Amino acid sequence: MRVWTFFASHRAEIFDATIAHLLLVLVSMAIAILVGVPLGMMLVKRRRFRALALGFASVMQTIPSLALFGFLIPLPFLGGIGTRTAVIALVLYALLPILRNTVVGLTNLDPAVLEAAEAMGMTEMQILVKVRFPLGLSVILAGVRTATVITIGVATIAAAIGAGGLGTFIFRGVAMVNDAVILAGAIPAALLALAADAALGLLERRMKVV
């Protein structure tokens, strides 16, 4: 009951935090997609850099999120306290699933289709845009979906460096040893993650070429 009374009395605050959280995720995801998808496209024909870039993204993913936020704070320009640092950390996190799925989606295609495309006299660019991309789109979207769900979760920790969002309630609740306050952050975050997963899953299936 305490949970509901807390929810009821802090409606506006929870709503604002949810919007802030969503913005943090959207901005981070937009940047991660704008970096990850073109980078993945460039790696299609550059096998050596592929291992390097995927390795970098994997390393980023292994750093515990709280530690990554901590590492970024002392950095000049990129770091500091606040939203900007949080966005950078979230982008680094989201990069791996997007980059990996882009590379897999664009390369793991029927070799007969690629051979035919080349033999018909399509240029590299035409093959990328007209064949690889449409056929790999659902796999790329699967990466975006994974990254979005991860980012919604990790973004709660961004409150630790003053980026706001639903994590604010979680950290406050932990400090106050108050479950109701923790849940005021955790429940909306979980609902956001579920909604994003369902919506992107739908989009992914629609883009699938059998």
Add this chain to the structure above:
Amino acid sequence: MSAKQEERGEVTIEFRDVEYQIFGNSREPILSHISQKIRQREILVLLGRSGSGKTTLLRLINGLLKPTSGDVYVNGHAVAEGDPIRLRRGIGYVIQEAGLFPHYTVAENVGLVPALEDWEKNRISARVEEMMHLVGLEPREYAQRKPRELSGGQRQRVGVARALAADPPILLMDEPFGALDPVTRAELQREFAQLARRIAKTIVFVTHDLREALRLGSRIVMLQAGKIVADARPEEFLKIDHPEVRAFAASFEMAHGASP
């Protein structure tokens, strides 16, 4: 060698002492000392076992592979020096798995090269219709289907239509009927034999099936371990006294109970 063919037609494709080897591989080259002239309107069948180098030889013609040494000429121009995109737009290509674009309709697949060549829309659709009739697919029924809604034989028909759509003078075919069931396969072979005579193109056809070679070829070149070991017109091919030809002939007789 191919004495009978020497006088007729201009040379369309020529191999001059071509060798192909995978870089850094110390084993025997995949192709060695290949010299061969293919004349206009020939239907040259490259016959051989798996791994004999016949597909490699085919892919050297449209520049999908580059020779380690030696030169390949198409219409008098060295393949290595020209623009591979231009070259390929003028060479039709049909492969065993068809390689149709699964996200394109049949009509879009057939019209691919004309669209790449920036033909006008009306001209493309007229050409697509013509090509579909040519390979025996009723446009009204099949044009808007996706490749997954076709049978294996129909997919191969679309593959042939796509290869011919921009009216290329050369057609390369890599075991185009190899993955089909025997009945469909014989049907398509029969139809293609007629089609090939009508379209009057230079055709290079890869197969490991002697019966198909005899049925379709105007000349048969046999490859063994990357070398040409026999070269004759179908009527004379079975008379050649080379162990590899005999081996093919023997397995053929075993399968069919009599000499063809």
